[in-house]
Amino acid sequence: MSIKQFSAWALALLLGLQIPASVAADATTSTPTYKPPLRGAPASRVGGGSRGADSAGAPRIAVLAPDHTGYTTQEQPNLYWYLSKPVATRLEITVINDQSIQPLLEKQLETPIQAGIQCLRLKDLGIKLKPGVEYRWFVGLVADPLHRSNDIIASGTIQRNAPSPALQEKLSRADKQSIPFIYAEEGIWYDAITSISESIDANPRDMTLRQQRAALLEQAELNEPASFDKIQP
Numbered sequence: 354m355s356i357k358q359f360s361a362w363a364l365a366l367l368l369g370l371q372i373p374a375s376v377a378a379d380a381t382t383s384t385p386t387y388k389p390p391l392r393g394a395p396a397s398r399v400g401g402g403s404r405g406a407d408s409a410g411a412p413r414i415a416v417l418a419p420d421h422t423g424y425t426t427q428e429q430p431n432l433y434w435y436l437s438k439p440v441a442t443r444l445e446i447t448v449i450n451d452q453s454i455q456p457l458l459e460k461q462l463e464t465p466i467q468a469g470i471q472c473l474r475l476k477d478l479g480i481k482l483k484p485g486v487e488y489r490w491f492v493g494l495v496a497d498p499l500h501r502s503n504d505i506i507a508s509g510t511i512q513r514n515a516p517s518p519a520l521q522e523k524l525s526r527a528d529k530q531s532i533p534f535i536y537a538e539e540g541i542w543y544d545a546i547t548s549i550s551e552s553i554d555a556n557p558r559d560m561t562l563r564q565q566r567a568a569l570l571e572q573a574e575l576n577e578p579a580s581f582d583k584i585q586p
Contacts, residue, residue, distance in 0.1 A: 384568035385537035385545060389421060399508040411505065413437040414492050417470065418509025419573045422487055423542035426516040429476040431547045434492045434507065435578035441465040443495040446473055448480065450488045457488065469585075470578060472550065482513040511543055537569060545569060558586055 398420045400413075417433035432446070441464050448458040458480050460473075475481070482488060487510055494505040516524075523535050529552065536545035546569060553562045563582040570579035 383534070384565050385534045385549070387419070387537040387542060387545065387569055387572045388540050389419060389542075390424060390540045398510075399506065411496070412440050412468075412494060413577065414494060414505055414507040415575055415578055416490065416492060416507045416509040417546055417570065417573075417575060417578060418511070419542050422510040422512050424540060425482070425511055425513050425543035426520075426541060427544060427547075428481050428513065429474075430482065430511065430513070430543050431550070432473045432475065432490055432511070432543075433546055433550060434471050434473075435575070435581065436466060436468050436471060437577065438468045439465055440494060443498070445491075445493045445495060447491045447493070448475075448488055449490075450486050452486060458490075469581060470550070482511070484513050484515060487512045514541075516541075533565065533569075542573075560585075 398416065398418050400415060413435075414437070415435040417435060444462040444464060444466060446458065446460050446462060447456050449456045458475075458478065460478065489508055489510050491506055491508040493507075495501070496503045496505060517539075520535070520539050520541075523539075524532065527535055529548075533545045533549040533552075536542075536548060546566070549562060549566045549569070553559065553566065556562060563585055567579040567582040570576070570582070
């Protein structure tokens, strides 16, 4: 808040006037607060860094997932991940679950891919998640097809749950800006990230939205993707 804005705010208080909305917004810029489900589940996220001798300067991958199994209410959710630098080598995304022998999804992504936060829309691929089933998803950079032990891999877990009646009621009364806050408060990680990311896609230069997503990422200790968001125009 500038000195001029603060003076106007303080004068309004002294005179019993209504505080201008723009000043109040600057004074209390809110960010979503993620409340993890009370499950006590073990850590399930795996970071993506090169294990080979040529790891210096290699790209880093991070799935935008919490360190426990994240929830979604969607049958075909979006999966977001981060790439630290542009790549032209082979990239693969895999989705599996313990109830099936065959992977639910194995897809090779088109390259080159620019650095930043990426999105895979399961709806575009006709992939559906079953309720109550835990899935693990992987993003893998194939540095050398002949030596797959050098792949750079990041992974997270996701589970689809039906929304509670209370959540459905909140969402029915919410405006678009409030939806990420509601999902985060209810512990629905993937829907919180998706709703705010879709708003960013529609308004890519809106730094308030990017700061809100960065705050969510920092709460999950995804600091590098969060820092990327903070420096975007």
